[in-house]
Amino acid sequence: DAKTTQPPSMDCAEGRAANLPCNHSTISGNEYVYWYRQIHSQGPQYIIHGLKNNETNEMASLIITEDRKSSTLILPHATLRDTAVYYCIVRVDRGAGSYQLTFGKGTKLSVIP
Amino acid sequence: EAQVTQNPRYLITVTGKKLTVTCSQNMNHEYMSWYRQDPGLGLRQIYYSMNVEVTDKGDVPEGYKVSRKEKRNFPLILESPSPNQTSLYFCASSFGQGAKSEAFFGQGTRLTVV
Secondary structure (H helix, E strand, O other), X not given: OOOOEOOOEEEEEOOOOEEEEEEOOOOOOOOEEEEEEEOOOOOOEEEEEXXXXXXXOOOOEEEEOOOOOEEXXXXXXXXXXXXXXXXXXXXXXXXXXXEEOOOOOOEEEEEEO | OOOEEEEOOEEEEOOOOOEEEEEEEOOOOOEEXXXXXXOOOEEEEEEEEEEOOEEEEOOOOOOOEEOOOOOOEOOEEEOOOOXXXXXXXXXXXXXXXXXXXXXEEOOOEEXXXX
16 A cells, blocks of 8 residues: 655644645555545544646645655645644555545644734 | 534443444445544544445454444444543545545544443
């Protein structure tokens, strides 16, 4: 299974862009990169996902390098409510409609006033 | 509102007393799964279900059972709970594999076994 590597923690000033990096050098060609976040001990919340192209939605942007070995999640204007643990996950499809999300330790993002 | 509902949110029980944690989703999702979260270990998958009457083991299935008799419900059963099953549990659901299969998670069940 493709593993991901993320920094354990990051700080970001409120109102600034938060750029969260992730390495996934063993990713396979058909595996998606997903990002989730977990605020305190709530259920993880989906943010965004992508395969090859950069993606943007109302929450964030996802930049995937051309070789797909790393990606960056961008929160364009971080707020205090974005303080959370952010998980970068390579989704492994097991076939027959099932898949696996392997959560690592993530990056604890602290947004500072 | 699209949601995954777990009950109870908090539970304290004694060793060996059977319990069930319920999970229900209202999004007509085929795929459902259970995770446990422990400090330093992250979220680990216990069991998953690809559809009604189709279930399979995840990474840490020992001591747990599941059933999927209806599409919307996926209860987690602990036949004889032990203290090492004290954990934070999450249920998740999504459509099956595919580009749009983002997983929705419940709010969690904090279980303490004494």
